[in-house]
Amino acid sequence: AQTVTQSQPEMSVQEAETVTLSCTYDTSESDYYLFWYKQPPSRQMILVIRQEAYKQQNATENRFSVNFQKAAKSFSLKISDSQLGDAAMYFCAYRRLMYSGGGADGLTFGKGTHLIIQP
Amino acid sequence: ETGVTQTPRHLVMGMTNKKSLKCEQHLGHNAMYWYKQSAKKPLELMFVYSLEERVENNSVPSRFSPECPNSSHLFLHLHTLQPEDSALYLCASSSRLGVFGTQYFGPGTRLLVL
Numbered sequence: 001a002q003t004v005t006q007s008q009p010e011m012s013v014q015e016a017e018t019v020t021l022s023c024t025y026d027t028s029e030s031d032y033y034l035f036w037y038k039q040p041p042s043r044q045m046i047l048v049i050r051q052e053a054y055k056q057q058n059a060t061e062n063r064f065s066v067n068f069q070k071a072a073k074s075f076s077l078k079i080s081d082s083q084l085g086d087a088a089m090y091f092c093a094y095r096r097l098m099y100s101g102g103g104a105d106g107l108t109f110g111k112g113t114h115l116i117i118q119p
Numbered sequence: 120e121t122g123v124t125q126t127p128r129h130l131v132m133g134m135t136n137k138k139s140l141k142c143e144q145h146l147g148h149n150a151m152y153w154y155k156q157s158a159k160k161p162l163e164l165m166f167v168y169s170l171e172e173r174v175e176n177n178s179v180p181s182r183f184s185p186e187c188p189n190s191s192h193l194f195l196h197l198h199t200l201q202p203e204d205s206a207l208y209l210c211a212s213s214s215r216l217g218v219f220g221t222q223y224f225g226p227g228t229r230l231l232v233l
Contacts, residue, residue: 004161033220043207045224091162095220106152106164106175107222 002027004094006110013082014118020067021077021113023092031097034068034075035107040088048090051075053097079115087117121145123225125210131231134200140228142193142210150213151193152222153185157206168193200232 003026013019025034036048051059051068058066063083067076079086093107123144132138144151153165167175168187182204184196193210207229211222 035221037224042226043229044226045209045211047221047223050221105220106154106167106177107162108164109162111161 002029002032002094002096002108004092004108004110006090006092006113008113009111010114010116012116012118013079015082015084017082018078018080019082019115021079021090021092021115023075023077023110025073025075025092025094025108027073027094027096029096033095033097034066035093035095036064036066036075036077037091037093037109038086038088039091039112045091049077082117084117084119087115089114123210123212123223125208125225125228127228128226129229129231131233132197132200133233134202136200137196137198139197140195140208140210140230142195142212142225144191144193144210144212144223144225146212146214146223148212148214148223149190150220151187151190152211152213153193153195154209154211155206156209156227157203162209166195197230200230202232205230205232 005024032053034051038046038048049061049064063080065078089112091112092110095107126141150169155163164177165179166185171187186194207227209227210225213220213222
């Protein structure tokens with residue numbers, strides 16, 4: 001079974017600074033997807049960024065980027081120029097790749113990291 | 120309406136009540152999911168439906184009964200719940216054929232069982 005571990009229950013960063021959230025995972029699969037979701041106080045789960053395991057290039061979305069280390073099974077999220085609106089719970093999630101065309105497979109989530117932005 | 124909607128947003132029920140949670144997606148997706156988010160556990164996958172067929176039931180107690188009448192609607196029928204079932208219930212949808220199968224979530228139903 002796959003597991004996802006987020007070892008930082010809470011992180012704090014000054015506004016405009018950079019912060020990195022850690023995530024490690026365990027799987028025996030060679031192909032899979034990784035995601036970071038953000039959950040603000042509204043509890044709406046919002047996709048931040050996603051990464052295909054077979055791609056060596058790290059994904060980026062504006063101020064958000066990942067450091068994907070497949071051999072180490074590590075998938076960290078870097079937030080640059082932190083803004084007050086970035087304050088939220090951040091969840092790392094794993095999904096295996098479905099070759100059968102089924103295409104419907106649940107996500108395995110970590111416990112989350114609570115990110116605080118200091119003004 | 121856009122995205123994934125859930126009703127009701129808040130629900131309080133007694134242990135002997137029967138209630139249903141509703142999820143509707145407006146994204147043209149054909150896979151839908153129920154997750155449970157409680158205070159001290161990671162999000163837990165409960166059920167997966169693909170093309171209205173249940174493809175996964177993650178060892179969920181029978182007091183939770185899902186229903187997927189079509190690809191746009193998903194229900195979670197609740198009966199004789201326990202206080203430990205109090206949680207945020209999140210619905211999500213995805214495209215079966217999408218490369219990532221990225222799941223898009225609704226705002227959740229916050230359930231309190233008394």
